[in-house]
Amino acid sequence: MIDLLVISPILVPLLTLIVCLIPRISAKTSDAISLTSAGVLLACVSWLLITVVSHGTLTLRAGGWAPPFGIVLVADTLSALMLWISAFVAFVVLIYGVRSGPDALSPGHLHVLIHGLIHGLMLGVNGSFLTGDLFNLYVWFEVMLISSFILMVREGHHSQLPGGLTYVLLNLLASALxxxxxxxxxxxxxxLNLADMAAKLGALQDPDLVNTSGALIFVAFAAKAALFPFHFWLPASYHRAAPAISALFAGLLTKVGVYALLRLFTLVFTPANGFSTTLILYLSMATMILGVLGAVAQYHIRRLLAFHIISQIGYMTAGLALGGELALTAVIFYVLHHIAVKSTLFLVGGVLEARTGSPDIRHHGGFYQSSPLLALCFLIPAFSLGGIPPLSGFWAKLNLLQAGIETGRWLFIATALIVGILTLFSMIKIWNESFWKAPASDHPRPATNTGGRPFLAMLSLCGLTLVFSLGGAFVFRLAQRAAGELADPSGYLDAVLKGGTL
Amino acid sequence: MTTALAILIGLLFAAATYCLLRRNLMRVLIGILLLGHAVNLLLMSASAPLTRAPAILGADGKPIPGMADALPQALVLTAIVIGFGLSVFTLVLARSCFQGKAIDDVHDLGKEDSP
Incomplete structure (x- = not known):
């Protein structure tokens, strides 16, 4: 039963993907199947999260092969938290509807395929969160990427292709590294077993080996997480995908890269094993600054938000570089908060684009008056992203700054504060242009009505942000537990190598 | 022989890097393909295939002493399959790019980006 629970986040999307490949399913049926499956997935991972929190790390040995020979799936607190938040975001994005907005014209057969691909994406994402094997991680990443490649360019518009090609090429390069x-x-x-690698490297103490392979793997995941200087593919491609898809990408894809960095660079390539993290800290600070400066210069709403992803990724990897339990807690909290907030903002951006027919915020206006609910759905995540208390972004930044003060990284603290102000500035820019100023008269394209489902989706994500904000202590304890497991990997090693299955 | 293999892998990486740094899109694609081969050979070399016996069980069903590690070969097979699928997809995508806007310069990929 426990085995089935551990593998359920992989099984559910896989079965859905297969069902969606059956020809001649109507668009309506596929909608229902897809949404039900996402609901089942959410239920499974919630149960998994509860089990992991109450019983400790769960492992599954695929095919009964004892580690280090077989592939092992490991669900510790961090994996379970990541699984839960990604299942939640996927569910909400499916409520929003992959057909809403400018996307509504996509033909039916394509529509079924899109649902299949979204579940294929979830298959790869969940597999990456669960696996305890380095090569298996590569395979799950490829599963995730091939789904995302097709979702990115599926309409075949000429506007999508160049950005899509950049995205594909950069990811192929990263995979090769x-x-x-x-x-x-x-x-x-x-x-290839991560736990076994950690144990062997700890005994070996060979900094040259750790630094060469560690650096290659770091560059690979830094490219997938869009860290400076490997971030250029992200603002070129994300805003070209359909709004719901880009919200899913914005929430999940880069964060899978961050998760992989968190996992590998606290377990295998650690400072204790001889890996130097100083460079990560400086790259993170450059990422924070350049990301937000890019955002300040943009007027395309989802492109502006895409630049923010980059800037926020910098905060997360900086926490990883600072090291220690407090910093890791802050990073995990940051990742959870960021996924909720960023997905909401992309969905709001999608509704704004659909309502006005333009992605350019200079053509928007008047939404504060005409749609106060939409304004609320924007304000909560925007303020949270900017770090206004008592919203979740404030707690995330506060903890990270505390960790910075404890380790005496003053340059990082200064950077984080300046970037925080600039983040708020660019959020206010969207607020002024889209919501506050008088409605613009010239609409380049006819507007489409979006209906009520997007609002249900955006409000549930806003609700999650509020839970992270007001129930911050509870989430913080969970993050602290996950960080404790990362900071002291002996529990992970025991669970994998000695078999911690119930 | 191992040195020759190392030099070959190095040459492939060098050629791939050279191609990837070109502006011509076709060369970039060739670079990506070459890089895939270089990486596959690198993975393969982890089992020291040239100095050890082939990874085949003996007549009695037991491993031959000094047999090469079979796992990297399995990994390479997986990597080749994945790489093949992705290469085909990338080539089709690039072809669509050529046809749509006649883009053959990597710098043109970013030109359409203003909103």
């Missing part, structure tokens, strides 16, 4: 790193470290250690 990841594979080289994995090959090098396998050649030396003879194992």
């Amino acid at each position: 990841f594979l080289s790193g994995a090959g090098l470290i396998y050649g030396k250690l003879g194992t």
Whole structure:
């Protein structure tokens, strides 16, 4: 039963993907199947989260092969939290509807395929969160990427293709680097099991090996997480996808990269094993600054938000570089908060684009008056992102700054504060242009009505942000538990190598 | 022989890097394909295939002493399959780009980006 629970986040999307490949399903049926499956997935991962919190780390040995030989799936607190938030975002995005907005014209057969691909994406995302094997992680990443490639360019508009090609090429390059790193470290250690690698590297104490393969793998995941200087693909491509899809991408894809960094660089390539994290800190600070400066210069709403993702990724990896339990707690809290907030903002952006027929915020206006609910759905995540108390972004930033003060990284603190102000500034820019000023008279394209489902989706994500804000202590304790497991990996090693299954 | 393999892998990486740094889109694609081959060979070299016996069980069903590690070969097979699928997809995507706007310069990929 426990085995089934651990593998359910992989099984549910896989089955849905197969069902969606059956020809001649009507668009309505596929909607229902897809939404039901996302609901089942959410229920499964909620149960998994509860079980992990009450019983500790769960493991599943695929095919009964004992580690380090077989592939092992590990659900610790961090994995369970990430699984839960991604299932929630996927469910909400499906409520929003992949057909809403300018996307409404996509033909029926394509529509079924899109649902299949979204579940294919979830398959890869969930697999990446669960796996305890380096090569298996590569495979799950590829599952996730191939789904995202097709979702990114599926309409085949000429506006989508160049950005899509950039995205594909950069990701192929990153995958190749990841594979080289994995090959090098396998050649030396003879194992791919993360826990076994950690144990062997700890005994070996060979900084040269750790730094070469670690650097290759770091660059690979930094490219997937859009860290400076590997971030250029993100603002070129994300805003070209349909609004619901880009909300899913914005919430999940880069954060899977951050998760992989968190997992590998606290377990395998640690400072204790000889890996140097100073460079990560400086790259993170550059990412924070350049991301937000890019955002300040933009007028395309979802492109502006895409630049914010980059800037916020910098905060997360900076926390990883600071190290220590407090910083890791802050990072995990930050990731959870960021996924909820960013997905909401992209959905709001999608509704604004659909209502006005233009992605350019200079053509928007008057939404504070005409749609106060939409304004509320924007204000909560925007203020949270800007770090206004008592919203979740404030707690995330506060903890990160505390960790910075404890480690005495004053340059990081200054950067974080300045970037926070600029973030708020660009959020206010959207507020002024889209919501506050008088409605613009010239609409380049006819507006489409969006209906009520988007609002249900946006309000549930806003609700989640409010839970993170007001129930911050509870979420913080969960994050602290996850960070404790990362900071002291002996529990993880025991669970994987000695078999911590119930 | 191992040195020759190392040099070959190095040459492939160098060629791939050179192609990836070109502006011509077709060369970038060739670079990505070459990079895939270089990485596959690198993975393969983790099992020291040239100095050890082939990874095949003996007549008695037991491993031969000094047999090469079979796992990297399995990994390479997986990587080749994934790489093949992705390469085909990338080529089709690039072809659509060529046809739509006649883009053959990497710098043109970013030109349409103003809102």
